[in-house]
Amino acid sequence: MAAENCPVRFGIIGCSRLAKKVTRAILLSPATTLHAISSASPEEAKQFAVANELPETVRICSSHEEVVDDPDVDAVFVPVPVGQHSRWGVAVAEKKKHLLMEKPGAVDLGELDKVLEACERNGVQFMDATMWLHHPRTGKMKELISDPKLVGNIGLIHTTSTAFIPRQFFETAVPAGKPAMETMGAVGELGWYGIGAVLWAKDFHLPSSVTALPDITKSSTGVILSCSAQLHYEQDNTVGIIHCSFLSHLTMELEIVGVNGSLYLGDFILPYKEQSAEFNFTWMAKFVERDLGWNVKPEKVEVVNEVSQEVLMVEEFARLVQGIKAGSPPDVKWAEICRKTQLVLDSVMKSIEIGCTCVTL
Amino acid sequence: MAAENCPVRFGIIGCSRLAKKVTRAILLSPATTLHAISSASPEEAKQFAVANELPETVRICSSHEEVVDDPDVDAVFVPVPVGQHSRWGVAVAEKKKHLLMEKPGAVDLGELDKVLEACERNGVQFMDATMWLHHPRTGKMKELISDPKLVGNIGLIHTTSTAFIPRQFFETAVPAGKPAMETMGAVGELGWYGIGAVLWAKDFHLPSSVTALPDITKSSTGVILSCSAQLHYEQDNTVGIIHCSFLSHLTMELEIVGVNGSLYLGDFILPYKEQSAEFNFTWMAKFVERDLGWNVKPEKVEVVNEVSQEVLMVEEFARLVQGIKAGSPPDVKWAEICRKTQLVLDSVMKSIEIGCTCVTL
Known part of the structure; x- marks a missing residue:
């Protein structure tokens, strides 16, 4: 199977309430798989895995770094508190992983721009998780x-x-x-x-x-x-x-x-x-x-x-990621929408x- | 029949588009009758009478004064342009006729207060025609x-x-x-x-x-x-x-x-x-x-x-007018609502x- 036809392998950092819906969407869509999740609290991560019926193949990590560093992760969903968006957004992009960011973008435009610049510099897709x-x-x-x-x-x-x-x-x-x-x-x-x-x-x-x-x-x-x-x-x-x-x-x-x-x-x-x-x-x-x-x-x-x-959202995201794997540049439309908002x-x-x-x- | 059981006899000054609905309501309600209408243009008044199928008993007047002065008119609906509300509102009240005023109240609160004071001084009912x-x-x-x-x-x-x-x-x-x-x-x-x-x-x-x-x-x-x-x-x-x-x-x-x-x-x-x-x-x-x-x-x-x-409005108005005929004071609720608006x-x-x-x- 050509790389662009494999499902996009997601990592999720932060097992918050917000993560539930996107987790379900990633599991439902044939275009995506869930590879790893993390929480600062290992207990919370395990509970999340049980409550959301995650397959046993999903890696349960006790630090966000483990997910971000994992070479088998193509893209990361980042539902951490908004004060940490820019730190983790930049970290994900610098590891050349595509970034699906929980809304709002960041605490302010300056912080968001750090993330968008890191995505641009590393040639990865950015999208915020505004589902509607x-x-x-x-x-x-x-x-x-x-x-x-x-x-x-x-x-x-x-x-x-x-x-x-x-x-x-x-x-x-x-x-x-x-x-x-x-x-x-x-x-x-x-x-x-x-x-x-x-x-x-x-x-x-x-x-x-x-x-x-x-x-x-x-x-x-x-x-x-x-x-x-x-x-x-x-x-x-x-x-x-x-x-x-x-x-x-x-x-x-x-x-x-x-x-x-x-x-x-x-x-x-x-x-x-x-x-x-x-x-x-x-x-x-x-x-x-x-x-x-x-x-x-x-x-x-x-x-x-x-x-x-939310499934349509992760599928649109996956489509863009597959496009990048096939040689297209990242689509900046979603970064621009997020930046204006x-x-x-x-x-x-x-x-x-x-x-x-x-x-x- | 005691005076308080006779239908309230309305005059309408100004044959505007706004007058149509209230005219119809007055004709539909058993609590009210239409006694006279006026327009500055006698031609407009005649056309209005035909278009609104007014009974032949309705007096067609060529000046608003004729309606306001008519001793057989108990109450006047005033759908004149708002710049003339206070002038005609005061005129109606001074003739001891009850006043149903098209909205808005007046060009400003000072002008509206002239009307409300005239109504209070003359013991007549005030209501503005906000139907909803x-x-x-x-x-x-x-x-x-x-x-x-x-x-x-x-x-x-x-x-x-x-x-x-x-x-x-x-x-x-x-x-x-x-x-x-x-x-x-x-x-x-x-x-x-x-x-x-x-x-x-x-x-x-x-x-x-x-x-x-x-x-x-x-x-x-x-x-x-x-x-x-x-x-x-x-x-x-x-x-x-x-x-x-x-x-x-x-x-x-x-x-x-x-x-x-x-x-x-x-x-x-x-x-x-x-x-x-x-x-x-x-x-x-x-x-x-x-x-x-x-x-x-x-x-x-x-x-x-x-x-x-609009029928419910003229009936509420008529009920208050009948109350005044029977000895109750005017209900100031509607004046207060109009004044606050x-x-x-x-x-x-x-x-x-x-x-x-x-x-x-």
């Missing part, structure tokens, strides 16, 4: 947005990404090794998705300015628990508004309002169900005669996907720092 | 919001109210007698609903601050075509975000996100259909094991209403004036 971008529903929505007759110039992109975490969690000692939780909090964990959705809807063009709104809630330990921000595209008259919070129950709404049509869905980051997903599309809505009702109701557009978005994330943090005033990009 | 507050769906949603187990502390209230009006309309001469179109534009016409929805969700408590977001689009003639604003309830960690625009097709979304549950509907101002309306309610959402999907999907809550929201509307305009900085209330 790989769902076919996302592609279907993009089709509608791209047709000016269907949506047309976008006036508003609104997103919510909230997930309840008891406040006490943040009021007590900050978990060791999680410096990002201290600074970005909900903005890094959840706002990442909202920012990404605005950029995605705008074909990854950067906004002209970013302004955090003066409704920031922080824990007594300084973690951002709730935040809203505005991304303004002055030239197009588009406003992106994101809201992210640990203080509300789970919501993941995305609404895109254009001159001719609009989209709405309540589960944009992770679909309600694994194998089919929906969104509402409303087109050329107006009132009927005498304003007694509407000429249209939202149409439900269903997208069936045999394979879940991080740049806007940094701008939200900057705006908060300077009293919620406008940061021009 | 009278829909039973609104009441059903309030029930859910009021139960802390169901929604709980609200983190986000987000509304869109957009309706497409060709830009040329605003780029050419500003219609005579519409000064408010020059100043408030979409904020007055559409933002009124979004502001009202935030206040409604918060039991008509005022926010601690109001900030317009720096995405204001104006026509070359200075009309606000698109605007977003934030209403912040600092003590409760609630943020209200409204977006209103003439640049997008029709949308009327309302989303309320709480610690335990959330509501969403796409037609909050005017339901898609006249006799039944829905909203989505999601409760205690979280991911299932391994984050493969959600534990719940939004539940569709349907509210059937035999009578449309106007106060926040003024604050949005003020924030725009001072470079989108924060206005403390």
Whole structure:
């Protein structure tokens, strides 16, 4: 079998809750295999192996270095705390292994750029693990947005990404090794998705300015628990508004309002169900005669996907890795998307720092 | 028949498009009759009578004064341009007629207060014609919001109210007698609903601050075509975000996100259909094991209403008028709601004036 036809052999460093889904995706996809996992706690690694029914062939390592150094590992998924992203991202790239990085990119753009430069210098593929971008529903929505007759110039992109975490969690000692939780909090964990959705809807063009709104809630330990921000595209008259919070129950709404049509869905980051997903599309809505009702109701557009978005993500990653094995250069698209998302994330943090005033990009 | 059992006899001044729905509601309700209408253009009044199949008993007047002076008119609906609201509102009240005023209240709070003071001094009922507050769906949603187990502390209230009006309309001469179109534009016409929805969700408590977001689009003639604003309830960690625009097709979304549950509907101002309306309610959402999907999907809550929201509005108004005839004082609830909505509307305009900085209330 030619090297480019062998499954991509993954290592995973960090046996966190986040690692579970990607582990399952790697095991499900014929394009990938799981070769090794590691945890700083050998006990945690063993429990993870049992809980996730890992095949016996998977190496259980007691240090991340063992995985990164393993010559039989082609690519590494890095779900370590965000404060350690750049250290481990660079380490993976320097060993000429392809890098699938948990989101957000890093604690800031400077740290992320160290990782992206290391990937570029070593000719390895970079991708962050923002899964919803790989769902076919996302592609279907993009089709509608791209047709000016269907949506047309976008006036508003609104997103919510909230997930309840008891406040006490943040009021007590900050978990060791999680410096990002201290600074970005909900903005890094959840706002990442909202920012990404605005950029995605705008074909990854950067906004002209970013302004955090003066409704920031922080824990007594300084973690951002709730935040809203505005991304303004002055030239197009588009406003992106994101809201992210640990203080509300789970919501993941995305609404895109254009001159001719609009989209709405309540589960944009992770679909309600694994194998089919929906969104509402409303087109050329107006009132009927005498304003007694509407000429249209939202149409439900269903997208069936045999394979879940995380499997599609690892398969896209594997396809690019196989391409590199066959002589193609790494695809920089995913690095650019991650970099722009991080740049806007940094701008939200900057705006908060300077009293919620406008940061021009 | 005792006076309080006779239908309330309405006059309508101004045969605008806005007058059509209320005219129909007055004709449909057994609690009200239409006695007189007026237009500055007698031709327009006649056409309106034909188009709306008015009974021959309705007096067609060629001046608003004739309606206001008519001793057989108990109450007047005032759908004149907003710049004339205070003048005609005061005139109606001074003639001891009850006042149903088209929204927004007035060009500013000072002008609105002239109307409210005249109503109070003359012992007449005041209500503005914000119809959705009278829909039973609104009441059903309030029930859910009021139960802390169901929604709980609200983190986000987000509304869109957009309706497409060709830009040329605003780029050419500003219609005579519409000064408010020059100043408030979409904020007055559409933002009124979004502001009202935030206040409604918060039991008509005022926010601690109001900030317009720096995405204001104006026509070359200075009309606000698109605007977003934030209403912040600092003590409760609630943020209200409204977006209103003439640049997008029709949308009327309302989303309320709480610690335990959330509501969403796409037609909050005017339901898609006249006799039944829905909203989505999601409760205690979280991911299932391994984050493969959600534990719940939004539940569709349907509210059937035999009578449309505008009929319910005129019937509530008539009920209060009958109460006054029977000796009760006017109900000031509706004046207070209108006044608070106007106060926040003024604050949005003020924030725009001072470079989108924060206005403390």
